[in-house]
Each structure stands twice: as structure tokens, then as C-alpha cells.
Amino acid sequence: MEFRHLGRSGLMVSEISYGNWITHGSQVEEDAARECVRAALDEGITTFDTADVYAGTKAEEVLGRALKGVRRESLEIFTKVYWPTGAGPNDRGLSRKHITESVHGSLRRLQTDYVDLYQAHRFDNETPLEETLKTFDDLVRQGKVLYVGVSEWTADQIAQALKIADEMGFDRLVSNQPQYSMLWRVIEAEVVPLSEKEGLSQIVWSPIAQGVLTGKYLPGQPPPAGSRATDPAGGNFISRMLNDDVLTRVQNLKPIAADLGLSMAQLAVAWVLQNPNVASAIIGATKPEQVRDNVKASGVKLDAEVLKKIDDVLGPVVERDPAKTVSPEKRP
Numbered sequence: 001m002e003f004r005h006l007g008r009s010g011l012m013v014s015e016i017s018y019g020n021w022i023t024h025g026s027q028v029e030e031d032a033a034r035e036c037v038r039a040a041l042d043e044g045i046t047t048f049d050t051a052d053v054y055a056g057t058k059a060e061e062v063l064g065r066a067l068k069g070v071r072r073e074s075l076e077i078f079t080k081v082y083w084p085t086g087a088g089p090n091d092r093g094l095s096r097k098h099i100t101e102s103v104h105g106s107l108r109r110l111q112t113d114y115v116d117l118y119q120a121h122r123f124d125n126e127t128p129l130e131e132t133l134k135t136f137d138d139l140v141r142q143g144k145v146l147y148v149g150v151s152e153w154t155a156d157q158i159a160q161a162l163k164i165a166d167e168m169g170f171d172r173l174v175s176n177q178p179q180y181s182m183l184w185r186v187i188e189a190e191v192v193p194l195s196e197k198e199g200l201s202q203i204v205w206s207p208i209a210q211g212v213l214t215g216k217y218l219p220g221q222p223p224p225a226g227s228r229a230t231d232p233a234g235g236n237f238i239s240r241m242l243n244d245d246v247l248t249r250v251q252n253l254k255p256i257a258a259d260l261g262l263s264m265a266q267l268a269v270a271w272v273l274q275n276p277n278v279a280s281a282i283i284g285a286t287k288p289e290q291v292r293d294n295v296k297a298s299g300v301k302l303d304a305e306v307l308k309k310i311d312d313v314l315g316p317v318v319e320r321d322p323a324k325t326v327s328p329e330k331r332p
């Protein structure tokens with residue numbers, strides 16, 4: 001496993017990290033969750049990503065149990081706040097009240113005294129940015145959070161936050177967590193250039209497009225049994241990528257992967273890691289074999305000719321519009 005700096009900070013993260021959205025506390029049983037975490041640790045993954053909202057807070061509990069007994073100093077644990085964790089009007093968003101209550105819940109469920117990175121899961125259009133950033137800064141002073149970042153923020157929102165942090169002397173954001181894969185490149189035009197200039201990294205989610213880039217979803221055929229597309233929670237999210245044009249083009253990537261001696265999942269993970277602004281690719285898994293397959297992308301170099309062949313195969317199905325990075329107008 002290779003390691004990269006998180007933004008301009010001193011923190012190192014494993015360039016492949018493990019995330020538990022859709023899986024822990026939901027799609028997979030606790031035994032399988034524990035086996036995946038064990039496989040991740042055995043393969044040298046030290047960075048784990050979760051969120052208060054995953055599986056209605058159960059995912060953090062499962063991860064906390066799975067990591068119990070592992071030396072805390074050998075792990076980087078990331079979590080997030082914003083999406084609703086309860087029915088009340090203050091059980092969501094980035095207010096001082098919700099952030100403070102949510103981080104306490106996360107620490108309890110994860111069975112840890114601090115999280116390494118605390119991320120605003122979306123931009124909250126209903127809370128003054130100063131309030132959020134001051135609260136994040138307070139959590140850093142209290143030692144409950146070591147670094148702060150965001151997820152799915154636009155370049156403009158990140159720039160606003162950096163300006164306030166610099167004016168007020170608050171801790172600066174070190175990272176953004178966007179969706180990024182061969183199929184979804186919306187950060188490249190604006191978010192990445194700003195982040196490079198300002199010292200933030202991307203920690204990218206769904207690098208294999210939730211399984212689509214493994215090539216296991218075939219055009220014109222029902223999804224394979226047990227895959228995310230058949231899961232009641234996950235099926236909804238993956239469905240927009242399951243159209244025959246995308247799936248046919250993905251099948252045409254198979255010779256490129258085969259020529260390089262890579263699995264399709266390894267090619268997809270390696271692809272996001274070619275971007276130097278990416279500190280880590282967060283992989284999900286329902287089975288330990290998937291973790292063991294995907295981690296082999298660490299350290300793989302893809303040359304310009306390979307990258308061009310991939311672009312030629314995928315053609316117009318690649319999404320590049322920066323306007324696709326959106327947070328809800330009102331809190332959900």
C-alpha cells in the first residue's frame with residue numbers, strides 16, 4: 001500500500017481507503033462487514049470512511065466494533081455530518097447544535113476519543129458558513145477532530161470557506177470528498193484546480209462507479225444476483241448508471257484491463273489515483289475478495305496512451321459538467 005499526504009497537512013492516508021456506505025448495518029451482515037475490514041487491514045489500508053447517516057447511524061457502530069482492538073494510532077478514521085440522523089429539525093445540517101451533537105454520537109458509536117477527519121457531507125444553505133467553520137474549529141481545539149474537510153462542495157463554496165477561515169484564523173479545510181471515476185469527472189474543471197492551488201486533496205468516492213466499472217452489469221440483462229443494483233437501499237443510487245450505452249462501453253474496456261494484466265476494478269481504482277490531487281480512493285465492498293482484488297491498484301501507473309484509449313472507449317458517456325456538484329437548496 002502506498003500513502004499520500006492529505007492536502008497540505010502532515011497527515012498521511014492510505015491511497016486506497018475503505019468505506020462502509022450501503023454495506024455495514026444494511027446490505028451485508030456483521031460477519032461479512034468484519035471480514036471486509038479485516039481484509040482491508042491485512043492489505044495495508046489504514047484509512048476508513050463512514051458517516052453518521054449511513055444505515056441510520058448503524059454503520060458507524062459496525063465499523064467501531066470491527067476496528068475494536070486495532071491500535072488507534074495505526075488508523076485514520078473519517079466521518080461526516082449533514083444528512084438527517086433523526087426526525088427533528090435540528091437533527092440535520094451544519095448548525096453548531098447539530099454538529100456538536102452529531103460528533104458526540106459518532107465518537108460514541110465508533111468507540112474512539114477523536115476522529116482524524118471530520119467532513120461536512122454537503123453544503124448547508126441554511127446555516128451561516130462562519131457558524132459551521134467556527135464549530136469545526138472548536139472541535140479541533142477540543143481534540144475531538146484532528147482535521148476538517150467537506151464533501152461534494154463546489155469550487156466556489158470551498159473558496160468562500162477558505163476566505164472565512166483565513167480571515168478568522170480558523171483551521172483550514174484539508175480535503176473534499178467528491179464522486180470521481182472514469183465515468184464521473186465533474187471535479188476536474190473547477191474543484192481540482194482550486195484545490196491544488198489552496199492545498200486541499202480529494203478523497204474520492206465510488207471509484208468503480210458502485211460496481212459498474214467491474215463490467216459485471218451486462219447490457220440488456222438483469223443485474224447479477226446479490227449485487228448492489230438488486231439491493232433495496234443501493235439499487236436506487238446505482239440505477240442512473242445502468243443504461244445500455246454506458247454498460248456496452250464499459251464492456252469495451254475489458255481488453256484494455258486485460259492487456260495491462262489488471263482486473264476491471266483495479267483499472268478503475270488505478271485510474272482515479274493517476275490524478276495527483278487525489279489523496280485516496282475510497283472503495284466499498286460486500287466481500288473480502290473484492291477488497292483483496294481492488295487494493296492491488298495501489299502503485300499502478302497508467303501511461304498517456306492507456307488513458308487516451310479509455311477516453312476513446314467511453315466517449316460521450318463521461319460526465320464532466322461542474323454544475324452537477326449540488327447540495328440541497330433546503331436541508332432535507
Ligand SMILES: NC(=O)c1ccc[n+]([C@@H]2O[C@H](COP(=O)([O-])OP(=O)(O)OC[C@H]3O[C@@H](n4cnc5c(N)ncnc54)[C@H](OP(=O)(O)O)[C@@H]3O)[C@@H](O)[C@H]2O)c1
Pocket residue numbers: 018019020021022023049050121151152177178204205206207208209210211212214216226227228229265282283284285286287289290291293294
Ligand atoms: N461523500 C459522499 O457523499 C459519499 C457518497 C457515496 C459514497 N461515499 C464513500 O465512498 C465509499 C465507497 O463508495 P462505493 O461503495 O459506492 O464505492 P465503489 O468501490 O465504487 O463500489 C463498491 C461496490 O462495488 C461492488 N464491488 C466492489 N469491488 C468489486 C469487485 N472487485 N468485483 C465485483 N464487484 C465489486 C460491491 O457491491 P456489490 O457486491 O453489492 O455489487 C461494492 O460494495 C462509501 O463507502 C463511502 O465511504 C461517500
